[in-house]
Amino acid sequence: MTPTPHGDNRQLEQRAHAIRRNALMMGKVQGQGYIAQALDIADVLAVSYFHAMNWRADDPQWEGRDRFFLSIGHYAIALYAALIEAGILTPAHIETYGGDDSHLPMSGMAAYTPGMEITGGSLGQGLSVAVGACLGLKRKGSKSRVFNLLSDGELGEGSTWEAAMSAAHWQLDNLVAIVDNNNQQADGASRQMLSSEPLHEKWQAFGWFTQRVNGNDLAELVAAFDAARAHPEPVPRVIICDTKMGRGVSFLEARERNHFMRVDADEWDKALADLDEGARR
Amino acid sequence: MKHTRQFPAPDPSRPRRSTSAMIASFVAEGQKTRLAPFGHALVALARERPAIVGMTADLSKYTDLYVFAQAFPERFYQMGMAEQLLMGAAAGMAREGFIPFATTYAVFASRRAYDFICMAIAEESLPVKIVCALPGLTTGYGPSHQATDDLAIMRAMPNLTVIDPCDALEIEQAVSVIADHPGPVYMRLLRGQVPLVLDDYNYRFQLGKAAMLREGREVLFISSGLMTMRALEAAKALEADAIGCAVLHVATLKPLDEAAILAAAAKPGRLVVVAENHSVIGGLGEAVAAALMRAGLHPAFRQIALPDAFLDAGALPTLHDRYGISTEAICSQIKGWL
Numbered sequence: 001m002t003p004t005p006h007g008d009n010r011q012l013e014q015r016a017h018a019i020r021r022n023a024l025m026m027g028k029v030q031g032q033g034y035i036a037q038a039l040d041i042a043d044v045l046a047v048s049y050f051h052a053m054n055w056r057a058d059d060p061q062w063e064g065r066d067r068f069f070l071s072i073g074h075y076a077i078a079l080y081a082a083l084i085e086a087g088i089l090t091p092a093h094i095e096t097y098g099g100d101d102s103h104l105p106m107s108g109m110a111a112y113t114p115g116m117e118i119t120g121g122s123l124g125q126g127l128s129v130a131v132g133a134c135l136g137l138k139r140k141g142s143k144s145r146v147f148n149l150l151s152d153g154e155l156g157e158g159s160t161w162e163a164a165m166s167a168a169h170w171q172l173d174n175l176v177a178i179v180d181n182n183n184q185q186a187d188g189a190s191r192q193m194l195s196s197e198p199l200h201e202k203w204q205a206f207g208w209f210t211q212r213v214n215g216n217d218l219a220e221l222v223a224a225f226d227a228a229r230a231h232p233e234p235v236p237r238v239i240i241c242d243t244k245m246g247r248g249v250s251f252l253e254a255r256e257r258n259h260f261m262r263v264d265a266d267e268w269d270k271a272l273a274d275l276d277e278g279a280r281r
Numbered sequence: 282m283k284h285t286r287q288f289p290a291p292d293p294s295r296p297r298r299s300t301s302a303m304i305a306s307f308v309a310e311g312q313k314t315r316l317a318p319f320g321h322a323l324v325a326l327a328r329e330r331p332a333i334v335g336m337t338a339d340l341s342k343y344t345d346l347y348v349f350a351q352a353f354p355e356r357f358y359q360m361g362m363a364e365q366l367l368m369g370a371a372a373g374m375a376r377e378g379f380i381p382f383a384t385t386y387a388v389f390a391s392r393r394a395y396d397f398i399c400m401a402i403a404e405e406s407l408p409v410k411i412v413c414a415l416p417g418l419t420t421g422y423g424p425s426h427q428a429t430d431d432l433a434i435m436r437a438m439p440n441l442t443v444i445d446p447c448d449a450l451e452i453e454q455a456v457s458v459i460a461d462h463p464g465p466v467y468m469r470l471l472r473g474q475v476p477l478v479l480d481d482y483n484y485r486f487q488l489g490k491a492a493m494l495r496e497g498r499e500v501l502f503i504s505s506g507l508m509t510m511r512a513l514e515a516a517k518a519l520e521a522d523a524i525g526c527a528v529l530h531v532a533t534l535k536p537l538d539e540a541a542i543l544a545a546a547a548k549p550g551r552l553v554v555v556a557e558n559h560s561v562i563g564g565l566g567e568a569v570a571a572a573l574m575r576a577g578l579h580p581a582f583r584q585i586a587l588p589d590a591f592l593d594a595g596a597l598p599t600l601h602d603r604y605g606i607s608t609e610a611i612c613s614q615i616k617g618w619l
Contacts, residue, residue: 030300030302032302033302073423073425074303092290098299098300098301098302099299099300099301099595099596100299100301100595100596100599101288101289101595102288102301102595103284103286103288105301105422105423105594105595106300106301106302106303106422106423106594107301107303107422107423107425107426107594109423109424109594110284111284111285111286112284112286112594113284114284116284119423119424119425120425121422121423121425121426122388122389122392122393122425122426123362124362124393153339153361153362154362156338156339156361156362156363156366157362157363157364158363158365158366185339185362186339186340186342186343187337187339187340187341187342187359192359193339193359193360193361193362194339194359194360194361194362194363260302260303260304
């Protein structure tokens with residue numbers, strides 16, 4: 001995969017739409033799941049996989065690839081959706097999502113799934129692993145980068161900030177942290193649990209090249225990923241993405257209890273139709 | 282990392298209905314249950330005990346502490362997704378005279394916050410009650426949430442009392458008992474719709490006491506937690522094969538009721554089977570084995586426990602069968618050993 005040219009986001013729109021569709025199809029298999037997160041992060045994944053990152057569909061372990069570390073294991077449904085769109089997984093995997101003996105367990109695990117780089121799920125570990133991988137890549141003289149997707153809830157874990165200090169200390173300009181700031185976690189709104197705001201100032205104070213964008217705006221995302229690549233200083237990069245849970249399906253966007261969403265059997269096809277209609281507008 | 286797991290190729294014509302969702306039920310069809318026994322018992326106790334506070338790390342919903350949070354919003358502390366902070370702050374609360382009930386998942390308390398529990402809470406023997414959901418193999422979500430090693434980890438900590446209750450009744454009774462206990466406690470929690478089993482056995486939870494729930498001549502089960510429920514079911518099923526099974530329920534792993542265990546195991550001619558929802562390493566099985574050895578008792582001895590491995594993701598009933606802790610799997614293991 002080589003980066004798409006600047007300025008043409010129609011392809012990325014189609015990619016994001018396909019990722020959302022794949023995720024909804026997996027949600028339909030189980031009747032429930034972390035579907036609202038998958039919908040909110042689809043644009044970020046589209047830009048990561050189809051604009052920013054280098055990878056090979058026929059060789060997920062290609063040494064020259066950029067690495068995508070999913071700390072937040074429960075977002076696996078979203079990453080599977082992107083990996084299917086990328087051709088690393090196949091659409092036939094969709095029907096097995098979350099079942100016994102499936103390559104697609106509900107929580108992302110490296111040993112189960114081609115393209116799943118780390119085993120996430122115990123939040124607050126991914127950024128530390130990314131620090132080590134970036135040190136290793138530099139030691140090898142590799143130009144590959146590490147993209148680590150975290151969530152705002154995960155910022156509550158102190159270990160995240162140990163890694164944040166370390167990344168700046170080691171001048172890891174090959175590290176791109178992406179924070180999905182959707183203000184939702186298991187018990188409710190993140191800002192009512194343990195607020196991590198002001199996010200921009202925090203990351204900046206920790207020594208990171210910090211950008212905060214609308215994570216559901218492809219043009220803003222493309223510009224941010226480009227700036228993260230081009231930034232001249234030897235510092236780690238973070239892109240804080242303000243996103244909307246359930247993005248792209250109007251009635252799911254409006255739903256309140258959305259961390260682990262239960263969707264009625266007849267609603268999945270409605271959701272797919274709603275998504276397709278939104279894409280046509 | 283390269284993926285190493287091999288599975289049969291997906292077959293789209295055969296959709297699978299199983300789920301590796303985080304929250305899974307092990308309640309048998311038609312089984313009696315109670316909803317959120319921990320939450321309701323804590324609310325009842327807290328009405329009389331103003332020193333009790335509730336604290337959690339983004340898991341009030343999934344540890345039934347939400348019931349307390351709704352009843353006493355000003356005594357509930359949402360600490361965010363920060364288990365080390367949770368345990369440190371619970372220690373601070375306890376230092377100021379309160380009795381914190383701190384909840385999270387068993388993996389996060391035992392693995393992530395271990396040093397904080399150890400030094401901030403246990404070393405000073407502060408009265409923090411650590412109550413943790415998803416013990417052992419009670420979720421099909423995979424190793425990140427399967428606390429197959431929590432008893433081994435927590436048993437090793439000085440001053441800490443360790444409890445693995447069986448059912449809703451025992452959880453309800455244990456809440457007030459552990460609140461009265463002057464030191465720190467780690468209690469495994471079953472949450473949501475929790476089976477009700479021990480009401481048929483005239484049971485009363487006592488800290489540090491094992492209880493003989495039924496007698497039998499061929500097999501002595503020594504069990505804790507939900508495996509006592511399974512042992513009782515297996516004992517009933519094995520009656521059909523004329524295999525008599527005694528069940529000694531050991532809810533408190535530490536301090537261990539060695540006297541009761543030795544008395545039961547000293548009865549000659551019985552196969553001793555320790556059944557636990559935990560790894561074969563460091564849990565009730567090895568604790569019982571060591572107690573028997575120290576006392577010079579050498580009965581035939583077997584463990585029904587989870588393997589020393591990171592377990593699969595999948596549907597909980599599938600996994601209980603696969604790892605030998607379902608009632609059917611227990612029965613077939615017993616028949617194989619006799």
